[in-house]
Amino acid sequence: xxxxxxxxxxxxxxxxxxxxxxxxxxxxxxxxxxxxxxxxxxxxxxxxxxxxxxxxxxxxxxxxxxxxxxxxxxxxxxxxxxxxxxxxxxxxxxxxxxxxxxxxxxxxxxxxxxxxxxxxxxxxxxxxxxxxxxxxxxxxxxxxxxxxxxxxxxxxxxxxxxxxxxxxxxxxxxxxxxxxxxxxxxxxxxxxxxxxxxxxxxxxxxxxxxxxxxxxxxxxxxxxxxxxxxxxxxxxxxxxxxxxxxxxxxxxxxxxxxxxxxxxxxxxxxxxxxxxxxxxxxxxxxxxxxxxxxxxxxxxxxxxxxxxxxxxxxxxxxxxxxxxxxxxxxxxxxxxxxxxxxxxxxxxxxxxxxxxxxxxxxxxxxxxxxxxxxxxxxxxxxxxxxxxxxxxxxxxxxxxxxxxxxxxxxxxxxxxxxxxxxxxxxxxxxxxxxxxxxxxxxxxxxxxxxxxxxxxxxxxxxxxxxxxxxxxxxxxxxxxxxxxx
Ligand SMILES: Cc1ncc(COP(=O)(O)O)c(C=O)c1O
Numbered sequence: 360x361x362x363x364x365x366x367x368x369x370x371x372x373x374x375x376x377x378x379x380x381x382x383x384x385x386x387x388x389x390x391x392x393x394x395x396x397x398x399x400x401x402x403x404x405x406x407x408x409x410x411x412x413x414x415x416x417x418x419x420x421x422x423x424x425x426x427x428x429x430x431x432x433x434x435x436x437x438x439x440x441x442x443x444x445x446x447x448x449x450x451x452x453x454x455x456x457x458x459x460x461x462x463x464x465x466x467x468x469x470x471x472x473x474x475x476x477x478x479x480x481x482x483x484x485x486x487x488x489x490x491x492x493x494x495x496x497x498x499x500x501x502x503x504x505x506x507x508x509x510x511x512x513x514x515x516x517x518x519x520x521x522x523x524x525x526x527x528x529x530x531x532x533x534x535x536x537x538x539x540x541x542x543x544x545x546x547x548x549x550x551x552x553x554x555x556x557x558x559x560x561x562x563x564x565x566x567x568x569x570x571x572x573x574x575x576x577x578x579x580x581x582x583x584x585x586x587x588x589x590x591x592x593x594x595x596x597x598x599x600x601x602x603x604x605x606x607x608x609x610x611x612x613x614x615x616x617x618x619x620x621x622x623x624x625x626x627x628x629x630x631x632x633x634x635x636x637x638x639x640x641x642x643x644x645x646x647x648x649x650x651x652x653x654x655x656x657x658x659x660x661x662x663x664x665x666x667x668x669x670x671x672x673x674x675x676x677x678x679x680x681x682x683x684x685x686x687x688x689x690x691x692x693x694x695x696x697x698x699x700x701x702x703x704x705x706x707x708x709x710x711x712x713x714x715x716x717x718x719x720x721x722x723x724x725x726x727x728x729x730x731x732x733x734x735x736x737x738x739x740x741x742x743x744x745x746x747x748x749x750x751x752x753x754x755x756x757x758x759x760x761x762x763x764x765x766x767x768x769x770x771x772x773x774x775x776x777x778x779x780x781x782x783x784x785x786x787x788x789x790x791x792x793x794x795x796x797x798x799x800x801x802x803x804x805x806x807x808x809x810x811x812x813x814x815x816x817x818x819x820x821x822x823x824x825x826x827x828x829x830x831x832x833x834x835x836x837x838x839x840x841x842x843x844x
Contacts (some may be wrong), residue, residue, distance in 0.1 A: 386457060387429035390831060391805025392439040399436025427454035430821060430828055432807060440802065443832055444809040448644070448676050448819035449704035451739045452748070456823075462738045471731040478507065478727035486730060493737040497685050499700045499712055500693070507710040507728025511675035511703035512566030515638070518699045518711040519570050521719040522636035522669040523555050529667070555635040556590040556627050558620065558668070562646030562812075563595065565638055565673050574638050577646040577812075591623035591634065595643055596651045600778040601764075613655040617662065624666045636669040636699075637662075641687035644676040647812020648785030650778055653691040660696065669717065671699040679705025680743060680822050683753035683781030690780060705822075707739065708732035748822040749781075756781040758826050759818060762833040770840050776815075784818040785811065793843055800839045806832055 398406065398420040405421045426433040430453055432442040442450075452459070462468055476483060494505045506521075508514040528534040536551070544551025559565065559574035566572070567581055573588040575581055596613045599605035624634045637659065643649040663670040677687035679702070688696045698717055703709035708728050743749065756779060763777035763786050776787040788794035794814045801808050811817040820828065 388431045393805045395436045397802050401435040429453040440805045440807045442807045443820045444807045450821050451705040453821045453823045489733045493733045501695045502712040505712045510709045512568040512571045514701040514709040515565045515571045516568050517722050518701050521717045524719045525717045526635035554632045556632045558591045558634045558637045560595040562643045564645035591627045593620045600776040634668045638671040640673045641677045647815050656691045669698040672697040675703045678702040681783040707736045752781045758829045785815045804835045806835045
């Protein structure tokens with residue numbers, strides 16, 4: 360019966376009848392297979408066509424998602440690549456996972472795909488149950504509330520608003536606005552629109568909508584020509600890797616940054632723009648895979664507490680298991696790690712967890728997420744548990760990092776600062792031009808990688824990236840490096 364349900368929609372998976380019983384080895388391809396350069400002729404033709412309709416400046420190539428499987432992305436020219444970038448880190452368990460195809464083909468789920476509701480006003484009957492099965496089953500420590508949203512930026516944007524509303528109510532001592540608040544907010548003036556700020560970090564990335572962009576400081580190109588807020592920006596620690604070999608210097612650098620954070624909070628309060636919240640990534644991703652130690656985050660969390668600012672941990676890229684723990688902040692070992700944790704990407708739906716106090720009735724938009732994504736997420740979590748994927752990630756991640764250390768020893772003029780947690784790894788390349796050339800050469804040999812920061816390569820495989828995929832990757836990477844030495 361499954362066979363009939365599935366075949367009209369997903370031709371590549373029509374043979375999957377007992378989905379969960381298939382092992383990944385049987386399901387997946389056995390390696391990359393390249394037929395043309397990338398982008399190939401068909402991709403180029405389609406880019407031209409799409410160019411007539413929209414901006415195609417960022418397009419790499421066109422994909423054949425029907426034929427893609429597991430860790431392998433197939434393009435429209437028939438090239439099959441080992442995907443170590445996974446749609447900017449957003450595919451949790453690989454392409455066309457049989458368990459997800461099953462969710463899609465279950466008639467009981469049909470209505471969730473066909474009828475997209477305005478969740479904030481008319482949720483479906485099973486919504487509380489599905490939230491409990493999916494998002495709440497992996498809620499960060501100390502958080503039992505979650506608000507879904509559509510994407511990462513949308514989640515952060517609304518989380519910031521929740522922090523501002525919370526802060527203002529705290530100032531007022533109650534949550535009833537004055538007449539002056541109500542009239543002044545209509546013309547963008549205080550006190551209705553208070554001069555509050557969010558403290559963010561140099562090198563951070565929190566999205567590209569207006570509020571998020573004011574806290575994004577990874578690349579000028581994201582920010583250019585867009586008005587912004589006068590909000591404080593603290594230095595993010597610039598640590599030396601491997602972290603355990605430079606503990607003293609790194610601790611000094613972290614102390615310097617923390618001191619600066621406190622100075623900025625005091626300065627901005629004096630300027631009449633108090634810091635309502637601090638936002639930070641557990642590992643700065645787009646900004647270059649910059650790490651800090653658990654000690655840094657613990658102290659930062661305490662500083663936020665001391666000054667009455669909310670602490671928002673942006674796990675849009677780090678969340679969902681890639682660091683070997685479900686949330687990267689779990690590596691800090693804290694019972695009370697944050698007031699807000701935002702997510703998207705591997706979680707399939709955007710949103711944010713929050714403390715009870717940060718509940719805001721005025722956080723609202725039409726969709727408020729998408730219940731069909733909760734169905735997929737619940738199944739992704741089942742697969743993660745059933746297949747012990749966090750352990751797999753830890754194991755693959757160790758092998759990957761060991762391999763990167765070895766290559767770094769072999770090519771000291773080319774590579775430096777290999778670093779990572781789980782498979783969330785990165786390495787620095789001599790310079791920007793060499794980095795970009797390595798990315799393209801690797802792609803032509805069937806391995807998809809991403810860049811981040813000025814001259815880093817980041818590794819963002821799916822959670823089903825096993826040790827044998829790591830070895831396959833390292834072999835190709837090693838060949839590419841030999842060409843650049
Ligand atoms: C840490 C972090 N926050 C926020 C975002 C923005 O998410 P989205 O692109 O879904 O708006 C990203 C996207 O890369 C991210 O890495």
